Amino acid sequence: MLRLAVTGAGGFLGWHVRVLLRTLGWPEPVVVTRHDLTDPTAVAAKVTGVDRVLHLAGINRGDPTEVASGNLRIARQLVAGMRAADAPPKAIGYANSVQAGNGTPYGDAKAEVSAILAEAGLPVDDVLLPNLYGEGGRAHYNSVVATFCRVLADGGRPDVHGDRELSLVHATDAAARLVGTATDGSWDATMPALDIGVRELATRLAEMAASYRTGEIPPLTDRHTVRLFNTYRAHCFPAHYPLVLPRRADARGVLVETVKVHGGAGQTFCSTTRPGATRGEHYHLAKVERFVVLRGSAEISLRRVGGTEVVRFQVGGTEPALVDMPTMWVHKLVNTGSDELVTLFWTNELFDPVRPDTWPEPVEASIPRPVAAVG
Known part of the structure; x- marks a missing residue:
């Protein structure tokens, strides 16, 4: 050190x-x-x-x-x-x-x-x-x-x-x-x-952008491709989000395609969150992570590492929408409703407990006044 x-x-x-x-x-x-x-x-x-x-x-x-x-x-x-x-x-x-x-x-x-x-x-x-x-x-x-x-x-x-x-x-x-x-x-x-x-x-980059315009994930076949995609996503944030997902309804119920990946690895998991409870409070350096609320209501909040401004998105299961976490932004999800929250998460890589690329830090932290970053 x-x-x-x-x-x-x-x-x-x-x-x-x-x-x-x-x-x-x-x-x-x-x-x-x-x-x-x-x-x-x-x-x-x-x-x-x-x-x-x-x-x-x-x-x-x-x-x-x-x-x-x-x-x-x-x-x-x-x-x-x-x-x-x-x-x-x-x-x-x-x-x-x-x-x-x-x-x-x-x-x-x-x-x-x-x-x-x-x-x-x-x-x-x-x-x-x-x-x-x-x-x-x-x-x-x-x-x-x-x-x-x-x-x-x-x-x-x-x-x-x-x-x-x-x-x-x-x-x-x-x-x-x-x-x-x-x-x-x-x-x-x-x-x-x-x-x-x-x-x-x-x-x-144009091919990445064309896929991502509707929330589809382009092929992330190697290390540099993932980092180029993260760089592009950084320029989409926050204006590109939340991105409302198409819904298909019939007599049986409703279907929502939450993640469409063009090749590459990934991991999908769901969670329930009690009213008032929080998930997240960390950031990633390279991992692509997606949140989609399927039932209930939540606030997703994010802060750039070293910054003070917090960006907030209100999302709910009545109109499922994706929010992808930009790399090097601390983020969390809070259940703001009175009922249990159901959320789908997707990452572009399998979780590795030895190298999780998950770095704990609170979103709304008391931090020293940062040096303003260019860009």
Whole structure:
């Protein structure tokens, strides 16, 4: 268990780092803000005594010259603060890029930042990151995956101007590599990459979106496909839910198709819940989970990990509707009626008690004011 300080904690990768630390049960990281970086004394106070500083902050968009100079300035400010610390950190983790040293202003600056960080006189774990994707990414900024997902969630189609090969790594895997934790079922510190062309990526995501428009689950055949689907679902939340399910009634009664899966594994189970009782109070990093109330009335409430706003859905058995839990959102279900509640649950994988991907946390918790995440 390490004590970390993080620059760029409010960004896309920074949010995944903070969620992973919460999942591991490690201390909340010390957040070094852009404002802190303007004052070496403020930086020194924050990094004193920490085990590792993760340098995630950077400038990715804008005038190439300004992007380059801004990244160099941030690195020099961080080094000045670390040098002034009474008890300097033991090491530095640097979120570098595979573009480092490629002859562009951005790439050459990323390489130079590595040299600047080494001037602190501490071991530097220089992690060359490819294109990152995942939940919380901002369209037209963090990745082409986020852009395509946003367009599809809004009912459009991705516009592919040219095709090229991409190497994609999920942001939680990158976070695990930077944090230095061992690989687990929900994250992989070896950062396995998905090598895919832009056009094929657009097609794959469009097929997912077409299936999911009516609540059908597309084929989830491998690890990256599940994470791409979770990324797409993140852009559907909360506007896409609850999704009312078709009902077929005849003299015998009513039939509702709650889950239609196009291939892949899964597990379905039902529960009864007494009036006023609660189920859930946890989050998942990768698991797809669906709630459908079949009898009674309930409130489903969700909160993004590290956030404070709670999203609530009122659902009932008179008009069955699905609500799929977005990954990295704490969620619970409460029976709000006077009768027993009957709920159907579905997950995309069989429950594994050794690696359950179920991390306890209350939805309506008293938590410190979070750093706002981008996206």
